[in-house]
Amino acid sequence: MASRYHEVYQSWQKDPLAFWAEAAKAVDWIKPPQKVFDPDMGVYGRWFPDGTLNTCYNALDRHVKNGCGEQAALIYDSPVTGMKRTYTYAQLLAEVNAVASVLKDFGVTKGDRVLAYMPMIPEAVIGVLACARIGAIHSVVFGGFASKELATRINDSEPKVILTASCGVEPNRVVKYKPLLDEAIDMAAVKPEKVLLLQRPQEKAAMIGGRDFDWGDLVVAALAERRTVEPVEMAATDPLYILYTSGTTGIPKGVVRDNGGHAVAMCWTMKYLYDIKPGEVFWAASDVGWVVGHSYIIYAQLLHGATTVVYEGKPVGTPDAGAFWRMIEEYKISALFTAPTAFRAVRKEDPNAEHVKKYNLKSFRTLFLAGERADPETVAWAEQVLNVPVIDHWWQTETAWGIAGNPIGLGMLPVKRGSPTVAMPGYDVRIVDEASHEVGVNKMGSIVVKLPLPPGCLPTLWQQDERMKEGYLTEFPGFYKTSDAGFVDEDGYLYVMGRTDDIINVAGHRLSTGGMEEVLASHPDVAECAVIGVKDELKGEQPCGFVVLKSGVSRSPMDIEKELVKLVRDRIGPVAAFKIAITVNRLPKTRSGKILRGTMKKIADHDPWTMPATIDDPSIMDEIMAALQSKGF
Structure with a gap:
């Protein structure tokens, strides 16, 4: 209508x-x-x-x-x-x-x-x-x-x-x-x-x-x-x-x-x-x-x-990446509202949506996403496998x-x-x-x-x-x-590109970390990602991208990181000064699925930081520190 x-x-x-x-x-x-x-x-x-x-x-x-x-x-x-x-x-x-x-x-x-x-x-x-x-x-x-x-x-x-x-x-x-x-x-x-x-x-x-x-x-x-x-x-x-x-x-x-x-x-x-x-x-x-x-x-x-x-x-692991679909079938759920992170986790575990095929989802009309920015790649994947409107x-x-x-x-x-x-x-x-x-x-x-x-x-x-x-x-x-x-486009559509704290200043250019994340997420091997601005004496800040690869990716992470740097350079341009992509096994998140970018930035900048009270798994921070050290931070 x-x-x-x-x-x-x-x-x-x-x-x-x-x-x-x-x-x-x-x-x-x-x-x-x-x-x-x-x-x-x-x-x-x-x-x-x-x-x-x-x-x-x-x-x-x-x-x-x-x-x-x-x-x-x-x-x-x-x-x-x-x-x-x-x-x-x-x-x-x-x-x-x-x-x-x-x-x-x-x-x-x-x-x-x-x-x-x-x-x-x-x-x-x-x-x-x-x-x-x-x-x-x-x-x-x-x-x-x-x-x-x-x-x-x-x-x-x-x-x-x-x-x-x-x-x-x-x-x-x-x-x-x-x-x-x-x-x-x-x-x-x-x-x-x-x-x-x-x-x-x-x-x-x-x-x-x-x-x-x-x-x-x-x-x-x-x-x-x-x-x-x-x-x-x-x-x-x-x-x-x-x-x-x-x-x-x-x-x-x-x-x-x-x-x-x-x-x-x-x-x-x-x-x-x-x-x-x-x-x-x-x-x-x-x-x-x-x-x-x-x-x-x-x-x-x-x-x-x-x-x-x-x-x-959980969306995955209780017992598998079909948990959401089992619930929808069993209780004839009309609409599901969850965080984009949950869908990225499902996509990472089941990229070909094999679990979706096992369930009858005829009651299901709409998927709603909120909690953090729903990147276009995740939305496109959900639309394709569920065949219902995906509403951020x-x-x-x-x-x-x-x-x-x-x-x-x-x-x-x-x-x-x-x-x-x-x-x-x-x-x-x-x-x-x-x-x-x-x-x-x-x-x-x-x-x-x-x-x-x-x-x-x-x-x-x-x-x-x-x-x-x-x-x-x-x-x-x-x-x-x-x-x-x-920003708002010519049709009045709003685009939320990140917290104002996540807008980074690279050599006088205000750049959106959300825009860079959108580019990284478009790579076929990337399940999810986060971009932060790291202190840089010359430019003020330089962007650093953390990426989690999809299950079953056998290619060298180093090769993928080089492709990601080129991808951002091609799509956003040299102004982004994007030179660092780091492959990690997982990203630190709150229990609602928000990525803890602020804490990651403090670690990269060597600023004082405390373990966030809402973190889902504190051990991930050790992995982030090790990943940053491997790149010379």
């Missing part, structure tokens, strides 16, 4: 308040908002300031009341433990009520913080929804996160209760959570009153008397008694959760998400961006510790009346949903590989220079968004309004700074 995007975007531009008032009708309000936006509230204004609602009620109760209690709400699939379970909306509501009643018994009330330190299990979602039900503000921290980083988040959020499990299960190891948590609490200046601990069969944790309570004992008892808790009435502007984006040193940065704008934005995206209907299965292959997990594992599907998936496994879209922890995308529910726009397509309604995206002046078509600059940000985006940082202004709103007055660089 012809896309309605331009018509809808223009309707938002013409009357933003009417647009969001209409979108807000997808939510069940206790007191419907009479005012859509108040520009005088908060740091830059607040959405639906006089409306009240409960997010948990919208995610569960209303669907049960509307006759959908027996519909699947949450599917749990854990190839690392061999466990599978499906919860209906009615069952999930009962579980959430049970945990909410335990939290109330612990003295948790509206506005208290509850920290969740959980693996990818249903109880993570249940615990978070229980907080939303009673008006507590949840803060999810990755299960297995190091004690020091966990302690900084405990100090900042001051949780009354911590929800945790005895362990996380990886493909080849069990990660004991309780010792990490105990050490973090010892280090923290702020002590939680209670810890509610789920004992998993893979690891039984020691309990501390008077502080630690067994999830199995208390929650199972509450379930048996069919205890219920009335959803607490919340202002639309009340915080729903805090999500920390950094803070390995000093005070962490806690992104605040409110109740009202978030619910409205989540409902809008499910229908118009992802084209998911109530009752369909939408799988975000992420972790609840990331913003993708908050938006599209915990909340959006349930708010919309669809089915969500909690997957405790771009957003941030701060925004909770897509700044730019291809809104499938409004009719798909033509795909341009390498671009996340166009700005979504609510986002007035501009490309500017250092003086905040807009630059021309196809000119690189800083990507900014005209204020106010739309519903769902952060209103502030937790207890740090001034830091919010300083970090996001001061450098480009009247705009939100994304810290990303890119």
Whole structure:
């Protein structure tokens, strides 16, 4: 069908308040908002300031009341433990009520913080929804996160209760959570009153008397008694959760998400961006510790009346590179949302897509990619082997949903590989220079968004309004700074070429590492790559490319490296000064799949660095150091 995007975007531009008032009708309000936006509230204004609602009620109760209690709400699939379970909306509501009643018994009330330190299990979602039900503000921290980083988040959020499990299960190891948590609490200046601990069969944790309570004992008892808790009435502007984006040193940065704008934005995206209907299965292959997990594992599907998936496994190795396709066939998944890195891993292990042929993917309509730039080679490969639209879209922890995308529910726009397509309604995206002046078509600059940000985006940082202004709103007055660089083409398509930190200065020329990565990824033997700028006394910086080769490549890495240097020189030109390509077995990544380019750069520059708290496998850094030393760094 012809896309309605331009018509809808223009309707938002013409009357933003009417647009969001209409979108807000997808939510069940206790007191419907009479005012859509108040520009005088908060740091830059607040959405639906006089409306009240409960997010948990919208995610569960209303669907049960509307006759959908027996519909699947949450599917749990854990190839690392061999466990599978499906919860209906009615069952999930009962579980959430049970945990909410335990939290109330612990003295948790509206506005208290509850920290969740959980693996990818249903109880993570249940615990978070229980907080939303009673008006507590949840803060999810990755299960297995190091004690020091966990302690900084405990100090900042001051949780009354911590929800945790005895362990996380990886493909080849069990990660004991309780010792990490105990050490973090010892280090923290702020002590939680209670810890509610789920004992998993893979690891039984020691309990501390008077502080630690067994999830199995208390929650199972509450379930048996069919205890219920009335959803607490919340202002639309009340915080729903805090999500920390950094803070390995000093005070962490806690992104605040409110109740009202978030619910409205989540409902809008499910229908118009992802084209998911109530009752369909939408799988975000992420972790609840990331913003993708908050938006599209915990909340959006349930708010919309669809089915969500909690997957405790990997794209490859649990058991093979066919894991995604097995899930799609087994649960009749309509759309999958994952990081480009996951697809590069699948392509590396199964370049000819032999695993795809083993499964029936007739339910599958769309693949969505986000988390870092989707290089055109990966997009082309996915399109070819899956024969469905492959949609890159771009957003941030701060925004909770897509700044730019291809809104499938409004009719798909033509795909341009390498671009996340166009700005979504609510986002007035501009490309500017250092003086905040807009630059021309196809000119690189800083990507900014005209204020106010739309519903769902952060209103502030937790207890740090001034830091919010300083970090996001001061450098480009009247705009939100994304810290990303890119350009817009003649059709209005946005190209995000990397963080502004990743734009390197070679002899006075500002060059995009993303553009060089695109060239390297086009080589037939390359599975994935990363380009960083390394200090150079003469030129300021020189680009250095790290490449991982596809499985089964038998040619000499040295020969391939020479070809890669020539390829960049031919495609971008001598101005790139690209002379160093280094073959490595793997790239260092966060647990969500983002390549840790900043840390790689510090190592290459011999600058002080610390092990990133979110790194998937710390041993990779030794491999990177060895690879750099082999090239004389």
